[in-house]
Amino acid sequence: MSVIDKALAAVTPQPNEERRAEATQKARAAASPGDWLSLALDHHDQIRAAFAEGRKVRSAADRRAAMERLALVLNGHSLAEEIVLYPAMAQHGHKMQAGVAYSEQTAAKMQMAELENIAPSSDAWLDKWGHIEGAVLTHMFEEENGWFIHLKEKGERQDHLTARYKEEFARYAGAA
Numbered sequence: 001m002s003v004i005d006k007a008l009a010a011v012t013p014q015p016n017e018e019r020r021a022e023a024t025q026k027a028r029a030a031a032s033p034g035d036w037l038s039l040a041l042d043h044h045d046q047i048r049a050a051f052a053e054g055r056k057v058r059s060a061a062d063r064r065a066a067m068e069r070l071a072l073v074l075n076g077h078s079l080a081e082e083i084v085l086y087p088a089m090a091q092h093g094h095k096m097q098a099g100v101a102y103s104e105q106t107a108a109k110m111q112m113a114e115l116e117n118i119a120p121s122s123d124a125w126l127d128k129w130g131h132i133e134g135a136v137l138t139h140m141f142e143e144e145n146g147w148f149i150h151l152k153e154k155g156e157r158q159d160h161l162t163a164r165y166k167e168e169f170a171r172y173a174g175a176a
Contacts, residue, residue, distance in 0.1 A: 055133075
């Protein structure tokens with residue numbers, strides 16, 4: 001882990017597993033089948049599963065494949081959020097949170113690019129993977145614990161948000 005990674009980890013405490021599970025449950029309770037929130041939460045589940053897979057595989061080829069699977073859902077999901085959900089958050093009183101969300105996702109993309117330059121068979125790769133996972137899980141916690149709940153409760157044109165979220169995810173990653 002780089003000095004910058006260590007500094008960021010020190011100032012960005014990660015919620016524990018129990019708090020993350022409670023936030024996910026809270027967000028699921030606010031979602032309706034097939035709406036943008038349920039889709040985003042399904043993507044969060046896929047992202048968590050992809051991180052778990054990357055932690056358990058050992059060969060360089062398997063790690064590369066896990067990284068590619070993670071990148072597909074992570075990038076499709078983040079682009080749909082950046083194009084559709086974060087602007088809606090900003091329009092409904094959460095400009096600062098939207099700005100933080102954009103920054104966190106940009107940082108994750110930069111970290112994923114760094115991961116591509118680390119030998120997948122090395123301990124450094126697994127260390128970087130864990131750092132990215134911690135940052136992404138914390139970001140998802142922020143969304144599930146409040147940001148997206150507020151957008152679901154206060155946002156206008158929920159059907160439009162759902163249609164646009166699906167469209168943007170599919171543009172990058174295929175079917176939602």
